Amino acid sequence: MLAGRNAVVTGGSRGIGRAIVERLCRDGAHVIFNYASDDDAAAEVVRKVRGDGGKVRAVRLDLADPDGPERLMSAAEEELDGLDILVNNAALCPAPAPLTDTDPAVFDQVLAVNTRAVFMTVRHAALRMRDGGRIVNISTANTVRTGPGISAYAASKGAVEQLTAVAAHELGARGITVNTVSPGATDTELLRANNQPQALEAVVGMTPLRRLGEPADVADVVAFLAGHDGRWITGQNIRATGGLA
Incomplete structure (x- = not known):
């Protein structure tokens, strides 16, 4: 359980x-999360969590802004x-496009959202997190199961995985664990927007557990790493993929 523990989650709406x-709120943590633009979605999360007796606050800011990560962490400190x-967790995943057709902008x-913001929030945590803390960075199975059209996304997440490994070494003496969770195909609006139904059916067919992941499947892995039971795991990349390597 996480009673008395304070958490920041990026992209929580x-x-x-x-x-x-x-x-995390159900386990007793007090959570601050950011969202970029969808006020209604964020308000619904707050309403549900508080209705269940949890403690949560939503902060609207865009992590693509250079000062976005610092403003989020400052809000959490307050x-x-x-x-x-x-x-x-926050990430941008643009529509698939060949590298040659990907606008540098x-x-x-x-990279601003998927990599720089992670670096900045982890840096803040390294300076201010209490000993015995937990850092979990969400990556993707696409850093292993690569394919065409995802050069920017895969590159940004690969960098996060390396940052995780280094931070685990630097913060371990304080009892702070740093891990990556890499989901496979997870049934979200983003997944369905970027993939045709037949492509998702093919993924299900290749997955040993024969279904798409659910957001709760990934959240449960994060909660394990964030809690006491995850105390001896650090510097790892946990592939929450239903068995699809």
């Missing part, structure tokens, strides 16, 4: 991020009496 916020858990924006 929808999909996997929402499931993470709800699970709200919370310390930081114990950081989950970097899109590449820059993807």
Whole structure:
């Protein structure tokens, strides 16, 4: 359980991020999460969590802005009496396109959210997180199961995985664990927007557990790493893929 623990979750209004916020709150954590633009979705998360007796606050800001990560962490400092858990979930995943057709401006924006913001929030946590804290960075199975059209996304997440490994070494002496969770195909609005139904059916057919992942499947792995039971796991990349390597 996470009673008395304080958490920051990036990108917490929808999909996997929402499931993470709800699970951490259900386990007793006080959670601050950011969202970029969907006020209604964020308000719904807050309403549900508070209705269930949880403690949560939503902060509207765009992590693509250079000062976005610092503003989020400053807001958390004002709200919370310390930081114990950081989950970097926010990500941009543009529509698939060949590398030669990818606008450099899109590449820059993807790395701003998916990589730079993670670096900045982890840096903040390294300076201010209480000993014994937990950092979980969300990556993707696409860094292993690569394919055409995802150069910016895969590159941004590969960098996050390396940052995780280094931070685990640097923060381990303080009892702070740093891990990556890499989901496979997870049934979210983003997945369905970027993939044709037949492509998703093919993925299900190749997955040993014979279904798409659910956001809660990933959130449960994050909650394990964020809690006491995950204390001896650090520097790892947990592939939450239903068995699809």
